[in-house]
Amino acid sequence: xxxxxxxxxxxxxxxxxxxxxxxxxxxxxxxxxxxxxxxxxxxxxxxxxxxxxxxxxxxxxxxxxxxxxxxxxxxxxxxxxxxxxxxxxxxxxxxxxxxxxxxxxxxxxxxxx
Amino acid sequence: xxxxxxxxxxxxxxxxxxxxxxxxxxxxxxxxxxxxxxxxxxxxxxxxxxxxxxxxxxxxxxxxxxxxxxxxxxxxxxxxxxxxxxxxxxxxxxxxxxxxxxxxxxxxxxxx
Numbered sequence: 001x002x003x004x005x006x007x008x009x010x011x012x013x014x015x016x017x018x019x020x021x022x023x024x025x026x027x028x029x030x031x032x033x034x035x036x037x038x039x040x041x042x043x044x045x046x047x048x049x050x051x052x053x054x055x056x057x058x059x060x061x062x063x064x065x066x067x068x069x070x071x072x073x074x075x076x077x078x079x080x081x082x083x084x085x086x087x088x089x090x091x092x093x094x095x096x097x098x099x100x101x102x103x104x105x106x107x108x109x110x111x112x113x
Numbered sequence: 114x115x116x117x118x119x120x121x122x123x124x125x126x127x128x129x130x131x132x133x134x135x136x137x138x139x140x141x142x143x144x145x146x147x148x149x150x151x152x153x154x155x156x157x158x159x160x161x162x163x164x165x166x167x168x169x170x171x172x173x174x175x176x177x178x179x180x181x182x183x184x185x186x187x188x189x190x191x192x193x194x195x196x197x198x199x200x201x202x203x204x205x206x207x208x209x210x211x212x213x214x215x216x217x218x219x220x221x222x223x224x225x
Contacts, residue, residue, distance in 0.1 A: 004156075033212050040122070042202060042215035043157070050211060058212060090156050099145045099164055099206070102213060104156030 006105035021076045021108045023091035032074035033092040119216035132190040136203035145206040148188045150199045193223045
């Protein structure tokens, strides 16, 4: 089945550590996105990529980094510079062209030990 | 900055009745609005969308209405079912911004 796979579902990090969240899609979508959700809030954009080897900062990119070496993969690294990393992280992808909905993975919940 | 606001954090309706979820936006330049449904610990699921050239779009039990003069859109679910209980987000995909701007969500509870 086509879809977006995020792993792991739950992740724990010690303070001062970097951690990488995986996102893979087999929908042949060019565009991929990372969002963060905090309790009682909507999703906020961290980074997005419209094409391989290119990505753009979103609204809350500080303390995060990404890479887009393959069309299928868009990993997100939460660095030690991110002061409040505990959140629910969602990856999405979409086809190119006008009015294309984004399709989401099931998310990774990151917690700080 | 464009903003998308959902002013009602929660809504409770009886099974079989209509659910109406509301969303307001501030930016007049938009292309496309979407509604997503989200269960706990899962990613949002796309429900229905509407483009700026329309004022209504219908898909089964779900209808989205767009009032451009009031900068307001609403999602109607009729008849409501217990399985519709979830958090609903409206989102805007506007010209020049390639990613979605989300509202804060409305938690719908459909009582059996």
